[in-house]
Amino acid sequence: MRVGLLGTGRIGLFHASTLAHHPAVTELLLADADPARAQDAAARLTGGAARTGAAEVTALATVEAVLAARPDAVVVATATDAHADLIVRTSRAGLPTYCEKPIAADLAGTIRALREVDRNGTALQMGFQRRFDAGYTAARAAYRSGELGFVHTLRTVTADPAPPPAGYLPTSGGLYRDCLVHDFDAVRWVTGREILQVYATGSNRGEPFFSDAGDVDTAAALLTLDDGTLVSCTGTRYNGAGYDVRMEVSGSLGQITAGLDGRTPLTSAEPAGPAAPEQPWPDFLSRFHDAYLAELDVFLDVARGRRPSPCTGHDALEALLAAEACELSRALGSPVAVDSVRSAAALRALPAQEAAR
Ligand SMILES: NC(=O)c1ccc[n+]([C@@H]2O[C@H](COP(=O)([O-])OP(=O)(O)OC[C@H]3O[C@@H](n4cnc5c(N)ncnc54)[C@H](O)[C@@H]3O)[C@@H](O)[C@H]2O)c1
Structure with missing residues (x-):
């Protein structure tokens, strides 16, 4: 070819x-x-x-x-x-x-x-x-097999070890559109459910260039899926422990975690807990090498x-709608229905004459 x-x-x-x-x-x-x-x-x-x-x-x-x-x-x-x-x-x-x-x-x-x-x-x-990552693929299979019982909660983490250069931010779209959008897609892909509503917040305790760009360096979002499943998503540009991308899927009969292996940058506080990784994942290119x-x-x-x-492009649109709803929710300080963003966007995308009808 x-x-x-x-x-x-x-x-x-x-x-x-x-x-x-x-x-x-x-x-x-x-x-x-x-x-x-x-x-x-x-x-x-x-x-x-x-x-x-x-x-x-x-x-x-x-x-x-x-x-x-x-x-x-x-x-x-x-x-x-x-x-x-x-x-x-x-x-x-x-x-x-x-x-x-x-x-x-x-x-x-x-x-x-x-x-x-x-x-x-x-x-x-x-x-x-992430749709091609072995861990996410196994989590999806477990979800769909029924072995987890009814799944009530998902918890996602997307944590970069260090912030990008300041110049990256103005065209990045912000933390929800740039990073958490991967979690929104993975949630849809693993569960096969749609995101109905989001409630998002963010903070900037690192470099001021995030707030200067209208962005945050750390974010949290609570999603409600169309079957009532609750999803908490957190993301940060400041995870000094390493590159950490995970999804925990918890059900009435069991739970499974994608992204939990010997290189996950987690340190147990328990005396008999697992040892901290010697070589934590440093970045996305190494963590997702095989998936790429x-x-x-x-x-x-x-x-x-x-x-x-x-x-498909429509999958990307759905993930972006959730990210847009998060930005709106952060600005408003209240929950936002994804469908309300969808309707407004559809209207804006119409050519002027069509929209006026
Ligand atoms: N899926 C993932 O995990 C993942 C990871 C990193 C980046 N990305 C995405 O990949 C894209 C590139 O990111 P990056 O980190 O490689 O950025 P980068 O800045 O390192 O590279 C972008 C390149 O595009 C070139 N470019 C810009 N406009 C162009 C145009 N009109 N025609 C041809 N070339 C053009 C630039 O000169 C530059 O070499 C972004 O959209 C980013 O969101 C995805």
Whole structure:
């Protein structure tokens, strides 16, 4: 297969390496808004004796050049603000597309891009990699097998060891849209239920650049699912113990935890408790290494028409709606129904004439 990859930053470089080493990929075409970055990525993947990839890797000067080369599939790993436009362009070109979350930082942009994808009937897979993590997959299977009895509570944690640079924040969408959105997607995926209502709050006890950007460095949200299940979600940019991503699923007959292993950055206060990890997970690229590989492996099957997208644009929209509801709840200091955000967003996404009717 010939695959185009747009955006060769942190996650883009990782995905480029995955694709370059995938047996189904014969040619990988890279582009970045900063052409030097794409060239550097191509050099790293093909450089001299270090060449290990199966694919020919070429850096092209522009995104347009990659799309004009008519690849079989496109992976979008650019900064968030370019996603929606690129999804529209690849969809109009009929190209199966994998895109890092989110589709857009706002709901109107998300809905407009989704309409284009729906109109053209093109395949779109969104990058919620927890759906490919072994622990989350096992938690989902346990939930669905009935072995947990009736599940009444989920508890999710998404904790980064250290904050991103200040410059990342203004375009990140904030802690709910950037980080907890993964938990919202995982909650929907594990349970198969929808998020009805959220009640969210946040705090900023770290660097003031969070509040300067209208963001928080630590957040908590209480979700109510459509079957009454309660979910508590917490997230922070300041977890000095390490990178901690977990989901506890508790039912009347048992409970199971995704993300609890010998590297989970937890220290027991009990004298006979488990030892603290010697090598706690340091970051998302190591913690979700296998999941990132698996999601692109599946995407190449999606692109070849062998299976439907395992994480559609509409899944991404649902997770973003929950994040938007959290931002609103934090501002209002009261619970927010996700449907109220959905209705307002649908209206805003309509072209002016249509909305006026
Ligand atoms: N699923 C995950 O776990 C995960 C993890 C990290 C990042 N992400 C997402 O991946 C995306 C990229 O994040 P990152 O951390 O790699 O960022 P980054 O800043 O390291 O890289 C982004 C790259 O995109 C390039 N770029 C920006 N606009 C472009 C355009 N219009 N055309 C081509 N290239 C363009 C930039 O020059 C840069 O090289 C973000 O949307 C982020 O939300 C997802």
